[in-house]
Amino acid sequence: MENLLELSNIHTFIGQFHILEGVSLSVPKGSIIALLGRNGAGKTTTLKSILGLTPPRQGSVLFKGEPIQGRRSFDIAAKGIGFVPEHRAIFRDLSVLENLRIAERQKGDFERKEQFIFELFPDLKRLIKLPGTNLSGGQQQMLAVARALVPDNELLLIDEPSEGLAPVIIEQMMAAIQQLSAQSTVLLVEQNFVVASKLAQQYVIIEEGQSVKHGRMADLVQDKATIHRYLGAA
Amino acid sequence: MDVLGTLKANRTRFITLGVLAFLFFTAVQGMPTEDWVITILRGLSVGMITFLVAAGLSLILGLMDVLNLAHGEMFMVGAYVGWTVFVRPDTFVDVLSPLLLTVVGFVLLPVWRVWIQKVPFLLKQAKFWPWLALVLGAGLLWIAYARFPLAIWNPDVYSESPITYSLALSQGNLLLATVPPSAGWPLGLLGTLLGGSLLGLAIAGFGLRQQAGTMSNHISRGTWITTAVLLVLGLVTFFINSNITDFLLGISTTARFFVAMAVATGLGFVIGGLIEVALIRPLYDRPIYQLMITLGLSFIVIEVVRAIWGRPEFTMPKAALFDGSGDGCPATSFGDLIAHQCSTILLFDGRIRTYNEVFIILVGLVVLALVWLILQRTRIGMIIRAGVQDSEMVEALGINVRQVFTFVFAMGVALATLGGVLAAPSIGLSTDMGTRLLLLALIALAIGGLTSFPGAAAGAILVGLLQQFIIKYGQIGINLPFLAEPFKPSPPLVPASTVLLMVIILLILPHGLFGRNE
Ligand SMILES: Nc1ncnc2c1ncn2[C@@H]1O[C@H](COP(=O)(O)OP(=O)(O)OP(=O)(O)O)[C@@H](O)[C@H]1O
Ligand SMILES: [Mg+2]
Numbered sequence: 184m185e186n187l188l189e190l191s192n193i194h195t196f197i198g199q200f201h202i203l204e205g206v207s208l209s210v211p212k213g214s215i216i217a218l219l220g221r222n223g224a225g226k227t228t229t230l231k232s233i234l235g236l237t238p239p240r241q242g243s244v245l246f247k248g249e250p251i252q253g254r255r256s257f258d259i260a261a262k263g264i265g266f267v268p269e270h271r272a273i274f275r276d277l278s279v280l281e282n283l284r285i286a287e288r289q290k291g292d293f294e295r296k297e298q299f300i301f302e303l304f305p306d307l308k309r310l311i312k313l314p315g316t317n318l319s320g321g322q323q324q325m326l327a328v329a330r331a332l333v334p335d336n337e338l339l340l341i342d343e344p345s346e347g348l349a350p351v352i353i354e355q356m357m358a359a360i361q362q363l364s365a366q367s368t369v370l371l372v373e374q375n376f377v378v379a380s381k382l383a384q385q386y387v388i389i390e391e392g393q394s395v396k397h398g399r400m401a402d403l404v405q406d407k408a409t410i411h412r413y414l415g416a417a
Numbered sequence: 418m419d420v421l422g423t424l425k426a427n428r429t430r431f432i433t434l435g436v437l438a439f440l441f442f443t444a445v446q447g448m449p450t451e452d453w454v455i456t457i458l459r460g461l462s463v464g465m466i467t468f469l470v471a472a473g474l475s476l477i478l479g480l481m482d483v484l485n486l487a488h489g490e491m492f493m494v495g496a497y498v499g500w501t502v503f504v505r506p507d508t509f510v511d512v513l514s515p516l517l518l519t520v521v522g523f524v525l526l527p528v529w530r531v532w533i534q535k536v537p538f539l540l541k542q543a544k545f546w547p548w549l550a551l552v553l554g555a556g557l558l559w560i561a562y563a564r565f566p567l568a569i570w571n572p573d574v575y576s577e578s579p580i581t582y583s584l585a586l587s588q589g590n591l592l593l594a595t596v597p598p599s600a601g602w603p604l605g606l607l608g609t610l611l612g613g614s615l616l617g618l619a620i621a622g623f624g625l626r627q628q629a630g631t632m633s634n635h636i637s638r639g640t641w642i643t644t645a646v647l648l649v650l651g652l653v654t655f656f657i658n659s660n661i662t663d664f665l666l667g668i669s670t671t672a673r674f675f676v677a678m679a680v681a682t683g684l685g686f687v688i689g690g691l692i693e694v695a696l697i698r699p700l701y702d703r704p705i706y707q708l709m710i711t712l713g714l715s716f717i718v719i720e721v722v723r724a725i726w727g728r729p730e731f732t733m734p735k736a737a738l739f740d741g742s743g744d745g746c747p748a749t750s751f752g753d754l755i756a757h758q759c760s761t762i763l764l765f766d767g768r769i770r771t772y773n774e775v776f777i778i779l780v781g782l783v784v785l786a787l788v789w790l791i792l793q794r795t796r797i798g799m800i801i802r803a804g805v806q807d808s809e810m811v812e813a814l815g816i817n818v819r820q821v822f823t824f825v826f827a828m829g830v831a832l833a834t835l836g837g838v839l840a841a842p843s844i845g846l847s848t849d850m851g852t853r854l855l856l857l858a859l860i861a862l863a864i865g866g867l868t869s870f871p872g873a874a875a876g877a878i879l880v881g882l883l884q885q886f887i888i889k890y891g892q893i894g895i896n897l898p899f900l901a902e903p904f905k906p907s908p909p910l911v912p913a914s915t916v917l918l919m920v921i922i923l924l925i926l927p928h929g930l931f932g933r934n935e
Contacts, residue, residue, distance in 0.1 A: 234813055261815035272810040274803040275933075285799050286814050334815065 186245075187212040187338055187368050188233070193242030193252070195232045202228045203239065204392040210338070215360070215369040217383035217400065219376070219414055225392040226372040227269055230340045233370075234266055235259045246338070261288060265331030265367070269342040271323045275316035279307060282315050282326055286333040293333050300329045303359040321352040328356070332363060339363070342372045357382060376414060380404050388413045433925055437879070444886045447895060451767030456889045457882065458774040462843070464881025465781025469836030471858040471865075471873040472788060473829025479805035479868030481822050482704060483697055486711040489855025490718040491688065491830045495681040495837025496846050497726050500733045502677035504582050506665035507568045507593045509680070510658055515565055515609040517651035519558065522613025523691055524643045527636045529614075529621035539622070547622030554615030561608025568593070572727020579846075580731040586670075587734035593666065606655060620695050671758075674736035681838040682831045689830025693823045715851070723848050730847040735760070739772035739842075773843045780839055784832065785874055792870060801825060805868055856912075860919045866932025875930055880915050887914050 188210040195203035203225050210216050218226050231237040233244055235256040244252040251259050260266065265286075274282050283300070284293055301308045304325040310318065318326060324344055331339050344360065345353045353375070360369065360382055373379035379386070380400055387397040390413055403409060424431065445453045474488050502509045533539045539546060571577040585591040654661060665673060696714065700707045734740075741758035748754035748762045754771060761768045762775070769775065792798035800821050804811045812818045836854075844850065861880045865872025887906050894903025906914075922930065 236809060236813060255817075255819075256809075256812045257815050257817045260813055266810075266813045268810065268813070272807050274806055274810075276802045276806060277799060281799050285796075285803055285811070285816075288815050330814070 185212055185248075186210060187247060188370065189243075189245040190229070190233065191243050191245075193229075193232055193239040193244065195228055195237050195239045197228070197237055202237075202392055203232060205242075206232075206389060206392070206394045207242075208387045208394055208397065210368060210370050211385070212337075212368055213364075214385060215364050215371055215383045216385040216387065217379040218370060218372045218387050218389065219379060220389035221413070221415060222374075224389045226389055227342055228392075229389065230266070230268075230342055230370070230372060233259075233340060234264060263335060263337040265334070265336035265339045267327045267331050267339065267341040267344065269346070269372075271320075271327040273315040273318065273323045273326055275314065277315055278311070279313055279315065279318070279326060280311045282330055283333050286330045288334040292335075296333055300332055303332075303362060304329055321348050321356075324348060324352075324356065325359075328359065328363075332367075336367055339367050339369045340372075341369060343374060344371070345373065345375045345378050353378060376410070429926060430930065433922065433930065441882070444890075448889065448893065450765045452889060452893065454765045455767045455769060455774070456885050458769060458778065460882030460885035461781075461878060462774050462777045462881070463884060464878035465778055465785075466836050466840045466844075467854065467857050467861050467881055468781060468874050468877035469784065469839070470833050470854050471861045471877045472784075472870065473832045474855075474858055475862050475865075475868055475870060475873040476801065476805075476825050477829045478862070480801055480808065480825050481697070481701070483707050483826075484711070485826075485829070486708065486855070487692070487715040487718060488711075488830070488833055489851035489853070489858070490715040490722075491685060491833040491851070492837040492840070492854050493722060493846075493848065493851030494688070494718060495685055495834025496733070496841040496850060497722055497837075498684055498834070499677040499681040499838025499841055500579070500583075500726075500731075500846055502665075502680045503670070503673055503733060503736075504579070504586050504591070505568070505570065505593070506673065507662045508570075510654065510662045510665070511565065511567045514651045514655035514658070515562060515606060517647045517654065518606060518610040519613035519616075520687065520691075521610060521644055521647045521651070522554075522615070522617040523620070523695065524617075524640060524647060525614065526617050526621055526694060527640050529618045530624070531636060533618075533621055533625065540625070543622055543625045547619045547625075550615045550619035550622060554612045554619060556612075557608050557615060558612035561605045561612055564605035564608065565602065569725075572729065578729070578731075579726055580729065583731050583734055593662075602655070606651070624699050669737055670734070670740075671736040671738040674738075678835060678838050682835040685831035685834025686827045688834075689827035690823050692830070693826035697826065698819070698822075715855075719848055719851070726846070726848075728848060730845055732845045733841040735772050735842045739770075739776060777839055777843065780835075784835070788832070788870070797821065797824065857915065860915050862929075863919050864922050864929055866929030869929070869931040869933070872929055872931030879918070883914055883918055884911050887911050 186209040189208075191207050192205050193203055193207075194201065194205060206225065206229050208216075208218070208229075218229060220226050228237055232239045233246075233251075235252070235254055235258075239252055242252070243250055246259070246262055246264065249262075251262065274285070277285065287293055306322060307325055307329055310322060315323070315326070328341065328344065331341075341360070344356050348356065357378060360371070363369070364382075369382075371379065371383060373382070380403070383400045385397070386400050386403050388395050388409075396409065396413065445457075448456065470488060470492050474485060477483055477485050477488075498509075570579055570582060572579060575581060582591065665676065668676075692714070696710050697707055700710065738758050740760050742760055743757070745753055745757040746759035746761065747768055748757060748759040748771075751762070753759065754762050754775075759771060761770055763769070790798075792802060800811060800816055800818075804818055804821060808818050811821075837851075840850070840854075857880055858877070861876035862873055863876070864879060865874070865876025887910055888908075891906045891908060891910070894905045897904050926932070
């Protein structure tokens with residue numbers, strides 16, 4: 184199978200700090216792949232390095248076979264990568280509709296995706312005129328995912344979608360991610376191992392800025408020792 | 418959220434606004450009708466001018482976290498350039514061609530960047546040659562501009578000073594001699610083109626170190642189109658130089674004033690864009706340096722203005738539309754006002770000056786509405802509002818935020834230069850006008866909530882009103898209980914009062930009237 188995204192041995196610095204010290208991973212087309220690791224392991228930084236928000240100093244990032252490291256973030260994103268950041272980053276002064284429209288890369292993107300988006304998140308339809316600042320945490324998370332769906336993104340980078348959400352909402356979010364993965368490949372950062380293991384087919388574990396283990400999720404679920412060692416969970 | 422919830426969450430804000438409104442009505446109550454009408458109009462007028470400066474300042478600060486300390490000086494440049502177009506159109510037209518050709522060198526920046534990367538020698542010696550290019554370019558420009566027979570004035574000789582020309586125009590006996598073309602000019606033109614290009618190259622070279630590895634090889638079509646347009650315009654204005662001058666001298670002063678407004682605004686847009694690309698952009702990682710550079714720029718601009726227009730203050734005559742005093746004046750209705758082009762209008766027995774207290778406010782309101790519409794209704798406005806909160810996320814959506822930065826900087830400076838021409842006929846031209854206005858605008862911003870656009874407008878108007886009410890009360894006095902004589906606020910109290918208002922408001926609302934607690 185062809186890899187949609189491939190990181191080889193990337194090193195990223197934030198200021199003086201050497202945060203990523205060799206992360207390699209491949210994301211095959213048409214799957215959900217979970218990026219796991221403890222707090223502070225470097226998961227978010229990996230996603231930001233792919234997008235060039237914290238540009239890697241060494242190593243290569245291939246998207247659809249083309250090197251994208253060193254390019255400006257907008258350029259990378261415009262190649263078809265959607266980003267759902269850790270703390271949602273909903274634009275407070277923009278209405279829900281504007282939060283979606285701003286993600287358009289071509290005129291009419293939103294109209295094309297409208298139906299699909301509202302099928303996934305029916306709540307958003309009713310909130311469409313509300314300013315972003317008035318949304319609840321769960322609604323913001325839905326909007327953040329929906330925003331990444333507006334343009335034709337082949338790859339979605341989703342950072343901790345279940346963080347701080349009530350169990351019912353998590354269920355809803357999981358169903359949505361499952362459904363959208365039929366159209367886009369997903370690189371998912373998820374602390375909640377139950378959520379991650381249900382959604383992803385593959386995993387990569389990061390530990391102190393290095394990718395240390397990867398494989399099929401089905402195998403990891405059996406491997407209590409690895410889970411305990413790297414994720415600290417049962 | 419329900420209305421009650423909103424009220425509760427913003428309790429302090431509503432109470433503060435209530436107190437301000439109360440103070441305002443008390444101040445109005447203490448004056449005869451004609452006095453408060455004129456005071457409010459004057460306050461609004463000062464407020465609108467302040468707003469034009471504050472608006473750009475706040476957009477630039479909000480979107481790119483740059484406090485442009487040269488913003489006041491841009492206001493000043495607008496005034497001086499506007500004066501030149503209005504009083505000395507011959508000079509303006511003379512300068513136009515070399516200026517357009519110089520700008521070409523900067524517009525070609527992306528081309529220089531790509532070109533440098535193709536020449537190994539330039540890449541290797543990047544520490545050395547940009548300096549050489551800078552010195553050579555500046556020298557070449559100096560020589561080229563000196564070769565040009567620019568029609569200028571001489572601030573050191575009274576009979577040839579801006580003061581005299583202003584006076585001549587207002588008395589209707591302005592005589593300008595057009596200089597015949599001579600053989601040396603084409604060389605001068607070429608010099609400006611080359612000099613500008615060398616400066617552009619130098620900037621591209623200095624940028625090399627910061628942007629190593631992340632430079633794009635992309636030259637947009639816009640670059641080529643702009644270059645072509647500037648070249649053609651530069652040459653055309655050169656060859657029909659005297660025709661344009663004659664045309665500008667032939668039209669009514671009213672029309673020429675509108676031309677002056679358009680030129681100053683357009684020039685502000687270009688200058689703003691150039692400042693962002695050349696000085697601000699390489700330093701986004703180093704905000705303190707950005708601050709220093711804008712501060713340095715403001716000093717340089719002041720000195721340049723002093724060198725060209727001289728130190729003494731002078732006035733800018735009002736256009737005919739606002740200067741009539743013959744039959745039917747002062748006007749008693751707006752119909753009369755326009756029909757007789759009166760300089761004043763009677764309103765509640767008070768004499769209102771058409772230009773200062775009507776026209777400035779109208780233009781201010783139009784600009785306010787336009788900018789508001791751009792921010793709320795257009796895609797770029799949406800991107801600006803989003804970028805004020807989180808420009809990184811905007812970029813992550815695939816939007817070239819840097820381009821939007823340049824646009825906003827350009828637009829912000831354009832608003833300031835527009836403010837400058839607009840203010841010139843009312844407050845006159847002086848080399849400290851920019852600094853004074855910058856202070857006022859900063860106070861207005863702090864009151865309104867640094868990065869909020871409605872806040873900038875509200876803060877500016879508040880500051881204007883407060884100033885004018887205190888000035889008025891300085892003339893008529895306030896009857897205070899237990900005091901035999903009316904209390905008259907002295908003039909130094911005027912600037913102090915705005916600072917005081919700022920301090921009080923910030924103590925109550927640390928984020929200003931419309932700012933948001935982050
Ligand atoms: N701006 C910064 N300056 C310095 N260090 C940083 C910065 N941002 C992140 N780090 C450090 O980089 C490391 C990796 O951070 P990152 O956010 O990628 O972790 P993470 O795996 O996403 O953690 P979490 O699960 O808590 O979100 C952490 O040790 C963090 O302290
Ligand atoms: Mg994280």
